[in-house]
Amino acid sequence: MASDRVALIKQVKDANDIVDVVGGYVSLRAAGPTFKGLCPFHDDHRPSFDVDPRRQRYRCWSCGKYGDVITFVQEHGRVDFREALELLARRAGITLEKMGANRQNPGRALMLDIVKWAGEQYHRCLLDSPLAEAARKYLGERQLSGETIRRFGLGFAPPTGEWLVQRAAAAGLSDPILEEVGLIAQRQEGNGHYDRFRDRVMFPIRDPRGQTVGFGGRILPSSPLSAKGPKYYNSAATPLFNKSEVLYGLDQAKQAGQAAGYLAVVEGYTDVLMAHQMGVSQVVATMGTALNARHVQHLRRVIPKVVLVFDADAGGKTGVDRALEIFVSQEVDLAIATLPEGLDPCDLLVQQGPELFRAALAGAVNALEFKLNHVLGEANADVEAKRRAVDSVLGVIALAPEMPGHAGAVKRELVVSRIAHRLGLKEETLWARLKELRRRDAQTRKRGDAANVSESPRPDRAEPREALAPRCEKELLTVLLADPALVSEAAREIAPEEIEHPGLRQILESLYRIQEIGETPDFDHLRPLIDNPRLGECALGMQETGRQMQDRPAALRQLINEFRKRRLQAKKQELQDQLHAEADHTQAVELLRQLQNQTVG
Numbered sequence: 321m322a323s324d325r326v327a328l329i330k331q332v333k334d335a336n337d338i339v340d341v342v343g344g345y346v347s348l349r350a351a352g353p354t355f356k357g358l359c360p361f362h363d364d365h366r367p368s369f370d371v372d373p374r375r376q377r378y379r380c381w382s383c384g385k386y387g388d389v390i391t392f393v394q395e396h397g398r399v400d401f402r403e404a405l406e407l408l409a410r411r412a413g414i415t416l417e418k419m420g421a422n423r424q425n426p427g428r429a430l431m432l433d434i435v436k437w438a439g440e441q442y443h444r445c446l447l448d449s450p451l452a453e454a455a456r457k458y459l460g461e462r463q464l465s466g467e468t469i470r471r472f473g474l475g476f477a478p479p480t481g482e483w484l485v486q487r488a489a490a491a492g493l494s495d496p497i498l499e500e501v502g503l504i505a506q507r508q509e510g511n512g513h514y515d516r517f518r519d520r521v522m523f524p525i526r527d528p529r530g531q532t533v534g535f536g537g538r539i540l541p542s543s544p545l546s547a548k549g550p551k552y553y554n555s556a557a558t559p560l561f562n563k564s565e566v567l568y569g570l571d572q573a574k575q576a577g578q579a580a581g582y583l584a585v586v587e588g589y590t591d592v593l594m595a596h597q598m599g600v601s602q603v604v605a606t607m608g609t610a611l612n613a614r615h616v617q618h619l620r621r622v623i624p625k626v627v628l629v630f631d632a633d634a635g636g637k638t639g640v641d642r643a644l645e646i647f648v649s650q651e652v653d654l655a656i657a658t659l660p661e662g663l664d665p666c667d668l669l670v671q672q673g674p675e676l677f678r679a680a681l682a683g684a685v686n687a688l689e690f691k692l693n694h695v696l697g698e699a700n701a702d703v704e705a706k707r708r709a710v711d712s713v714l715g716v717i718a719l720a721p722e723m724p725g726h727a728g729a730v731k732r733e734l735v736v737s738r739i740a741h742r743l744g745l746k747e748e749t750l751w752a753r754l755k756e757l758r759r760r761d762a763q764t765r766k767r768g769d770a771a772n773v774s775e776s777p778r779p780d781r782a783e784p785r786e787a788l789a790p791r792c793e794k795e796l797l798t799v800l801l802a803d804p805a806l807v808s809e810a811a812r813e814i815a816p817e818e819i820e821h822p823g824l825r826q827i828l829e830s831l832y833r834i835q836e837i838g839e840t841p842d843f844d845h846l847r848p849l850i851d852n853p854r855l856g857e858c859a860l861g862m863q864e865t866g867r868q869m870q871d872r873p874a875a876l877r878q879l880i881n882e883f884r885k886r887r888l889q890a891k892k893q894e895l896q897d898q899l900h901a902e903a904d905h906t907q908a909v910e911l912l913r914q915l916q917n918q919t920v921g
Contacts, residue, residue, distance in 0.1 A: 335412035403427035442475025479519035534561030563607035576601035582625035647687035655684035718757035802866025
């Protein structure tokens with residue numbers, strides 16, 4: 321029954337306060353009656369995102385995103401309405417049996433369940449199975465405590481090639497679903513599946529809300545498979561996991577990062593684990609990739625300062641330049657900490673305790689100063705060496721994308737001013753050289769593009785513009801979404817075929833269909849019929865606008881008259897077209913008479 325479905329949707333929405341849900345993804349702070357944060361839907365450079373607990377709505381005043389808790393999960397997770405509802409229902413412990421779940425087409429919620437199940441299998445194996453004795457010994461040698469192992473859910477994948485495949489079969493889980501989330505793969509000869517992770521310590525990778533989305537596997541040093549594959553092996557890209565975006569340990573580090581005023585980024589899983597074990601819990605790690613803009617966006621939703629940790633013998637030119645590029649192109653306070661004696665964080669913590677590590681983090685230098693210290697230390701007093709040092713710094717800035725807006729302009733001014741002060745040069749000289757380097761880079765790219773045209777023509781990247789809805793059509797839906805009691809009157813006067821905009825026509829058809837089956841044509845009944853989250857967002861916004869109108873019945877009557885005039889004008893145009901094309905005199909006279917009647921009418 322549709323009424324049961326709507327009641328269940330309302331139950332799920334009521335059980336998921338929008339501030340709690342959004343706060344799992346975005347760092348929010350109270351601002352009067354609402355909460356503010358950085359918008360997760362665009363590269364926000366100031367808190368433009370508003371969450372209103374009274375209306376249970378969110379709005380970004382910069383990019384225009386707007387909606388309720390279901391819309392947020394749809395947009396943020398890039399899932400459809402059904403999947404968003406599943407995720408929220410599971411969060412609240414509500415079953416969706418009445419919604420008729422389709423397990424033949426697994427949604428995000430089911431995939432999360434499967435990955436969580438696998439994590440539990442690996443974890444229990446590590447804790448209890450004789451197969452994991454070598455793994456337990458390895459972790460003991462790394463001095464990771466049982467509490468840390470349990471808190472982060474570490475596990476073990478046995479070396480047999482079908483351990484997880486067999487357990488999944490016993491649990492009634494289908495191979496295609498496990499293959500979709502990257503846990504198993506099909507044999508080349510097409511006969512069955514095999515486990516993708518074998519003889520590895522398993523590190524569950526979780527999203528900021530603590531949901532397992534993938535795994536990292538470390539081959540045991542004693543494994544006979546160690547010579548055949550990489551030491552570390554991450555999950556392949558799946559609908560849940562992208563190693564270029566996820567940060568290991570972020571779910572555990574958020575609170576400590578906000579308390580410390582920054583998040584520290586290291587390279588390895590065990591670096592994170594040992595830091596947390598030693599009480600330095602504001603530490604996360606990338607998935608074997610360099611820190612990038614997507615990582616920074618996730619980090620900034622927690623705290624605007626990031627400390628990138630380099631080993632003393634690491635952080636060479638490439639690493640330093642990459643850090644500087646992020647520093648100048650993103651609205652982030654990016655600092656670099658260097659560890660002493662060439663030790664990685666885990667070894668340093670184990671050998672000398674947490675204080676030296678804390679001191680290194682506290683003494684972190686911003687990326688610009690770090691780069692200047694790096695190049696000026698090599699330049700000494702030699703004039704030509706200093707000139708090359710200037711080009712080394714400005715060359716990175718020239719290649720970096722420009723941070724938009726006034727904030728970007730201010731940061732560029734401050735960066736150039738700081739370089740001029742350190743080198744004793746005029747700012748005008750540095751600006752002129754920076755322009756030269758940018759011009760040279762643009763010319764190089766242009767030549768490269770021209771050389772590649774014949775080999776690999778670029779597709780047209782221009783996105784088609786959305787069709788603009790006629791004013792009267794948008795106003796009609798604004799009135800009806802705000803006042804469902806008026807839908808029956810609109811249905812008697814305006815046919816869906818009269819609506820030119822395809823999205824608005826879909827909404828109107830759905831409202832009429834709901835009315836016909838005897839249900840209330842309101843937004844809650846409409847929601848399951850709209851697959852496109854942007855269309856749902858648009859409908860929600862029109863409803864909110866309509867509720868602020870003073871006299872909606874009068875507005876509908878005026879709109880009905882406008883649609884009558886549109887029909888009349890369309891009929892006149894049709895008759896005029898026929899008249900111009902008609903060669904028969906008698907038929908032409910008849911068409912002229914009809915046209916005159918329409919005009920008089």
